[in-house]
Amino acid sequence: MRRPRLVFAAAAIVLLVGVLWGASRWTTESLARPVVAAGAPAATRGAAAFEGAAFGGVSMDALSTNAVPWRLVAAALVLDERAQNPGAPLDKTTLDRVLRRFGFLTGVAIVNRAPGASPAATELPLGITVSDLAPIGGSVIRVANLGCAACHAGVTYAADGSPRPDRAMLGMPNSSIDLEAYTMTIFRALRRFAGSDQLLPAVDALYPEMSWRERASLRFIVLPLARKRLAELADVDRPLPFPNGAPGSTNGVAALKVALGQPLIHGGRGDAGVVSIPDLADRVWRTSLLADGAYAIPGKPAQAPTTPATIDDSHLRALAGITTFFTVPSMGIHPDKAVASLEDATAIMTFLKGYRPQRFPGAVDMVRATAGGVAYARYCSACHGSYSNGSAPRLTHFPNWQGDVGTDPLRATAFDRGLANAVAGTDYRSRIAVRIGGGYVAPPLTGIWASAPYLHNGSVPTLAALLAPMTRPVRFMVGGHALDFVGVGLKLEANGAYPPGYRPFSQPARIDTRDAGRSNHGHLFGTTLPVEERAALIEYLKLL
Structure with missing residues (x-):
């Protein structure tokens, strides 16, 4: 006698769930x-x-x-x-x-x-x-x-x-x-x-x-x-x-591999191709994105020089399309669904076109910085771009140079042919030209004073250490740090620790440059300059 009531109750529940x-x-x-x-x-x-x-x-x-x-x-x-x-x-x-x-x-x-x-x-x-x-x-x-x-x-x-x-x-x-x-x-x-x-x-x-x-x-x-x-x-x-990653560095390529079902190096343990988080000023001058320039704008040379006239609406929209693709895997979304965010990403590129970082907070010796600007134009601009003169230099020409500078290769090799083919097999094949094996792209240096630690993998704590390889520490702390106004970068003791009594605002971690993907070797440009010229170059970089 009760079975019809149970049937009707079950039907009601199914109907209710369907409505809900x-x-x-x-x-x-x-x-x-x-x-x-x-x-x-x-x-x-x-x-x-x-x-x-x-x-x-x-x-x-x-x-x-x-x-x-x-x-x-x-x-x-x-x-x-x-x-x-x-x-x-x-x-x-x-x-x-x-x-x-x-x-x-x-x-x-x-x-x-x-x-x-x-x-x-x-x-x-x-x-x-x-x-x-x-x-x-x-x-x-x-x-x-x-x-x-x-x-x-x-x-x-x-x-x-x-x-x-x-x-x-x-x-x-x-x-x-972190x-x-x-x-x-x-x-x-x-x-x-x-x-x-x-x-x-x-x-x-x-x-x-x-x-x-x-x-x-x-x-x-x-x-x-x-x-x-x-x-x-x-x-x-x-x-x-x-x-x-670790404080200030992430591992987007490994996340992308997971999103696209691609095999990880040694099951994931070896996929440690981390990238240090950069300042985003003048990044819209690039014609390809990611540290290794793997994502390029279709139909255009991957590493073509750019000028202010290049950064038009079509260029920004093309970069926005690429950005939606490599952003969403880190959020757990399949890249094919990323195109829905194209309008937001294009507006973000417009915002970044006008973005400037905080001015260097310390004093700058303008006489020394002027001399450093001459050194920069001679030794650095061919890769990192030319800047205008004055106390607030602006990028005027960016070469989009790419090549091998002897730095840790793991991040570049982690983006392998299998992953490139998987990217080309998504709905983004018409929006991204995937190119691999070209080495790393030399970025604009705008905001570099706030971007420590340096190199693509965050393996060098200061600009002074970058320009003097023998002083690059094997291990050092990062996270919640203060600035070193002389060496420019993380304020550390000689042993890579924070100064006595300093209380970081976040939990720091130690970077060990002997770990996979963290080598601090390479990028020897400027390292043969006389001490005074190196100091002048660092003073100039504070202005960018």
């Missing part, structure tokens, strides 16, 4: 994106997108790869901190302290925020994009991922060279962001607490404003899936099969 599924939201724009006025100039829209656009990174697709259920992750991080430091409060101050340790900038003022932009009110660090998704209508999951500003918005510096983590500039490098430590800590914290009865109460304590729908979604949808996924990873000791 139709109301689901699988991808949305990030809440971290500042709001700008309708019809705002492209540079303004680009600055806002650079600060907080999601590029598809807050979606259900991304949640199965790199994106995270933020409330759950935040609670696990706080519980993990309290396990090590029982006096840490169960609140957002502890969460902020943990995130700052990885180099994220919390509670920061952006000195070049888009004009008229309304700051986002997410209470999250700069560069973390976030949105509320609904895999089934009525459910709510707050999902977070990384955006442009996580790596490419860095601290400014005071007149004494000390970092200002409370004031950041879009476009400057975050040379303290994505390896961030992902490893999340993995370990979730592994420790996903099965604990402490986790959901901790979520409630951190986010008392959370709705009952999101609370139910975490309990009945997210947490069971997280536990299932962690069980599948029970036999591994890390969430990613490849090393993901």
